[in-house]
Amino acid sequence: MELSEVAQNAIDAAARGGFFALIALGVAMLFGIMNLINFAYGELIMAGGYAMLVFTGWFFDATVWPLLIIWTIGVAVVFALAQERLAFRPVRNAAPTTMLVTSFAVSVLLVNITIAVWGGMPVPVPLAGVTLDQFVIGDVRIRKLDLITLGAAAFLLGTLTLFLKKTSSGIQMRAAAENFQMSQLLGVAANRVIATAFLIAGILAGSVGLIAVANRGGVSPGMGLFPLIFGLVAVVIGGMRSLVGAVVGGFVLGGLVVGLEQGLATYDLERFRDAFVFLAVILMLVFRPQGLIAGRAGRERV
């Protein structure tokens, strides 16, 4: 492979890695604190996407992009907090299976509301060609969107890290994620910690929605499923009980996906890419179920 191809693949892998890392982080955050895999998390991304659709309906395009970003993330956060308050808080102390079924129910509900309002077909979202812009350096073509994705991922990850390490709220969250009951015994308010986790998850989901729509050029009711699944895969690869693991898993997955796309292309097997990704996950679960970054020992997982 030529150097320019390597460089392009590297950037592609990094951008996708950042994308997966953001999803994985949202998933891992909720899992760490509530011991729940929120299957309605993809629908937060979808909510962000459709928020963008609504926005461009008002403003015709995305030149007012700071407003678009605030609006999209705001909508995702509202939906996230609503999920917490209306769906998950009432069943917080119920059996793990109850919470799991609840998250499925929320997911189905949100998808079907979307279909009822906008129909089941994909709808394009005009974004003034952000997706098409490219820089050219020598032989290497770099998509502007990939740089934006990387920049956004770095910014969000950096801010989140600062929050978790330097603020008392963040330290309380880390404690609650490690040992919820012990943190309660020290006075950490359960409701506030969980709501904050959903807030952060909402911010991440909104950001992911922005990037996803910019990449796809449109929205569809099922658009949250793929990111959710790959986010779960990233969390499994990286380590289920570690936020750092989620990020690492995201980037590993990004590299894996790009590597597979390149490798399989030589054998004309690209359409089996996802199959190979999941095969890798199965192997990981068999040989190193705690993931690459071992977190602390967990409670029973759903």
Next chain:
Amino acid sequence: MLEISNLVVRYGSILALRGISLEVNEGEIVGVIGPNGAGKSTMLMTSAAAVTAAEGDVQFEGKSVLGERPEDIVGRGISLVPEGRHIFHTLNVGENLDLGATVRTNSKEVEKDKERVFELFPILKEYLATPAGKLSGGEQQMLAIGRALLARPRLLMLDEPSLGLAPIVIDRVFETLEQLRDSGMTILLVEQHAERTLELADRVYVLRTGNIEMAGTPAELAANPQFERAYLGFV
């Protein structure tokens, strides 16, 4: 200060506590000893509102504790150091300690209390930036106690602080408890180590399979032939 009356606690169909009553008065160290599975941890966890009672009451300073949320109990003046210490491994020592002060509002007072904790456990000051998971068992126990103290409790409850510790470390821990009592702290201590508890406590209850079988001062219990039988049964 703490009054447990006819407390019944069930885990599903299993009776963990069959109606126990005990009390802890201000300024004492009360020890509760008994074998594994006696219900000692259950008693402490119920007093910290982390476990629901089926019948009976636990009152702290005249007001019931049952039905509260665990995070509100600390604000009322009770700190629990649970069995196994449960320090946060991924946080460093400093962060663990800071979490102890979650309910505190006056940061100057918290700093003063931190200095007192460092006087008790100088080694914690050295390890402030170290991930708590890297500390030895004894050091973790000190961290757990120090952390509990930073909530400025009026009642300190400890669940088997000697578990998994070398004898010389246990000495240190029990010394610390004595120092705390001497400076006015009320302590409820649950232990399997009958001997040391008898040396330290002002009064002792013996808990066995969910029932209080005996109670009294260490001297009274030592003079009781029944106690010797029970004591030999689980030391």
